Amino acid sequence: NAGVTQTPKFQVLKTGQSMTLQCAQDMNHEYMSWYRQDPGMGLRLIHYSVGAGITDQGEVPNGYNVSRSTTEDFPLRLLSAAPSQTSVYFCASSGAGTGHSGANVLTFGAGSRLTVL
Amino acid sequence: SQQGEEDPQALSIQEGENATMNCSYKTSINNLQWYRQNSGRGLVHLILIRSNEREKHSGRLRVTLDTSKKSSSLLITASRAADTASYFCATAGTGGFKTIFGAGTRLFVKA
Numbered sequence: 049n050a051g052v053t054q055t056p057k058f059q060v061l062k063t064g065q066s067m068t069l070q071c072a073q074d075m076n077h078e079y080m081s082w083y084r085q086d087p088g089m090g091l092r093l094i095h096y097s098v099g100a101g102i103t104d105q106g107e108v109p110n111g112y113n114v115s116r117s118t119t120e121d122f123p124l125r126l127l128s129a130a131p132s133q134t135s136v137y138f139c140a141s142s143g144a145g146t147g148h149s150g151a152n153v154l155t156f157g158a159g160s161r162l163t164v165l
Numbered sequence: 166s167q168q169g170e171e172d173p174q175a176l177s178i179q180e181g182e183n184a185t186m187n188c189s190y191k192t193s194i195n196n197l198q199w200y201r202q203n204s205g206r207g208l209v210h211l212i213l214i215r216s217n218e219r220e221k222h223s224g225r226l227r228v229t230l231d232t233s234k235k236s237s238s239l240l241i242t243a244s245r246a247a248d249t250a251s252y253f254c255a256t257a258g259t260g261g262f263k264t265i266f267g268a269g270t271r272l273f274v275k276a
Contacts, residue, residue, distance in 0.1 A: 079262055090253055090268040091208070098262055107265065138207060140264075152261040153198065156207035 050074050054139050054157035061129045061164045069124040069160050071139030079142045079152055080122040081106070082114065084135040085159075091138060097122055129164045136161050171254060175271040184241040186270040188254030189234075195261045197230055199239050202251045202269070211239075211252075246276040
């Protein structure tokens, strides 16, 4: 059981380039989300999805696009990378809570470290 | 701004001592969770407390929740060097989705 898989683990981009961070989970989780973590700080929510075909904005959505065409995959797209997007990106997923509606425990991927020059 | 804010930002203790971290949040929640992050790695879930619960235990962890004060605390008893990590509180709103994290507390346990 792989859990949450993120690719690539490392990426260097030049300002203005585009790229997609991939996230896949094999736990049949309904909920998936993307966070960024800057040095010495907590995680900030970028976008999230409560199911296939449904996405919504988090705390810091500007500069990022997402889509959810399948339950398993939730890619994060940077259309025109900026140095301010240099960060570590984490994908996380969760299913419905067991024994209590709405109790969602997040399973995280290992992270993708992005540097924008 | 983030939903949860942790206090203190950093904590250094001796092995065997207890460590207490506090978290405050701003809006109504469905549940509050605590996560741990070892340097450079993904986060690992520690414990979840629901909005209708006041206290919860898991091994050496004890979590309290005061919804009237919009605050929570995490107590780690008999700390070990292996507990050295960053600890984050996270709150989930209606439906348990849209989980927002605080800035975290860095715990250093000296052997």
